[in-house]
Amino acid sequence: MIKGKDGSNIPKVVIERIPRYYRYFDWLDGQAEKISSKKLGELMDTSASQVRLDLSYFGDFGQQGYGYNVKKLKRELGNILDINTKKQVIIIGAGNIGRALTRFNAIKEAGFDLMALFDVKPILIGERISDVEIHHIEELPSYLDTHEISIAVLAVPKQVANDVARVLLEHGVKGILNFSRTDLEVPKEFPIENIHIIDKILALAFIIKSNV
Amino acid sequence: MIKGKDGSNIPKVVIERIPRYYRYFDWLDGQAEKISSKKLGELMDTSASQVRLDLSYFGDFGQQGYGYNVKKLKRELGNILDINTKKQVIIIGAGNIGRALTRFNAIKEAGFDLMALFDVKPILIGERISDVEIHHIEELPSYLDTHEISIAVLAVPKQVANDVARVLLEHGVKGILNFSRTDLEVPKEFPIENIHIIDKILALAFIIKSNV
Numbered sequence A, B: 001m002i003k004g005k006d007g008s009n010i011p012k013v014v015i016e017r018i019p020r021y022y023r024y025f026d027w028l029d030g031q032a033e034k035i036s037s038k039k040l041g042e043l044m045d046t047s048a049s050q051v052r053l054d055l056s057y058f059g060d061f062g063q064q065g066y067g068y069n070v071k072k073l074k075r076e077l078g079n080i081l082d083i084n085t086k087k088q089v090i091i092i093g094a095g096n097i098g099r100a101l102t103r104f105n106a107i108k109e110a111g112f113d114l115m116a117l118f119d120v121k122p123i124l125i126g127e128r129i130s131d132v133e134i135h136h137i138e139e140l141p142s143y144l145d146t147h148e149i150s151i152a153v154l155a156v157p158k159q160v161a162n163d164v165a166r167v168l169l170e171h172g173v174k175g176i177l178n179f180s181r182t183d184l185e186v187p188k189e190f191p192i193e194n195i196h197i198i199d200k201i202l203a204l205a206f207i208i209k210s211n212v
Helices: A012-028 A037-043 A048-056 A070-080 A096-103 A105-109 A137-146 A158-170 A197-211 B012-028 B037-043 B048-056 B070-080 B096-103 B105-109 B137-146 B158-170 B197-211
Strands: A087-092 A112-119 A132-136 A151-154 A175-178 A192-194 B087-092 B112-119 B132-136 B151-154 B175-178 B192-194
Touching: A012 A048, A012 A070, A012 B197, A037 A048, A087 A096, A087 A137, A096 A112, A096 B096, A105 A112, A105 B197, A112 A137, A132 A137, A137 A158, A151 A158, A151 B197, A158 A175, A175 B197, A192 B197, A197 B012, A197 B105, A197 B151, A197 B175, A197 B192, B012 B048, B012 B070, B037 B048, B087 B096, B087 B137, B096 B112, B105 B112, B112 B137, B132 B137, B137 B158, B151 B158, B158 B175
Parallel strands: A087 A112, A087 A151, A112 A132, A151 A175, A175 A192, B087 B112, B087 B151, B112 B132, B151 B175, B175 B192
Antiparallel strands: none
């Protein structure tokens, strides 16, 4: 568990909301000098008390009767999220999703350095996408042993996702952003975030059908 | 709110888990005839009672001492998710993400029919990606008025996301899968699922940093 400023465990849902708070303070910057938890809660479609509770895990940012200083909170949340430190990332799978993410400037702007792509198809090896080279997946272990890679983005078919994940863990990757359509079998405490696109669109279709 | 079989409201988190249950029963099909809630809970990294509670919203599927019949549950969950009905989808934004999703076969296999792409760049208009044509965004209102579109995938820059969302709502789209890096300002009850890639990778980086 990750501990907050006051020593209490920060729930995972709160951690996952921090980038969203950062987005709002980034957006507010230049528009407002300060904002109350009530107003921020309205903007974010949540309650003032939820806002105060969420942010209190990370520090004593608000001031009674004044609210939050926008520039300060943007800076503090940026520090918490380590926006200004380059984090080295590789992408496994040079298919549609892997390629789109390689070309996706927002990832670089958020402080992530795309170092290399890996794929199994011989014809792709050596190709460069947005200046990032595609390596053969067999080179993955030695690449990981000689580079300090923080995050691997997994965009491979579900049938091979766990095999690749095992190699990533064994060779020191610290976390996985998983786009493969399966849940990875890794130790409970290993950092994983899943982006299950098909699950999302199926849930959306279910909600639409049920709304009729 | 969406009501379950017994008339109670189904929490959104439960709805969002249904595609995951479907994935597991699809994967189990051919491997096992039946599965207990205990075993399924272990596979899915949750508890037996959570499994029973989640599935009970949708019907009386399990049998004491027997568990769940895999083929039956796969079929029932497929019906609940309406897997076999084609749902018509358009994608707004023919950038990296929009293109990757157009080429993404898993979306078609899950029952979604990609009808058209829309973009603002004149040079892209008329181009076909995986046989799906790119139309000019100005044609969006008349296209929506003459086609029965269930879902729009929004993959446009955040600056224009709300303008596009407004057009989608006014012209009868029933739900939005939002990849734009902003939260959409739409009526509370309008179906939206967000895929915030940057939020996910920032949360992952935070968890990694905090784990050190």
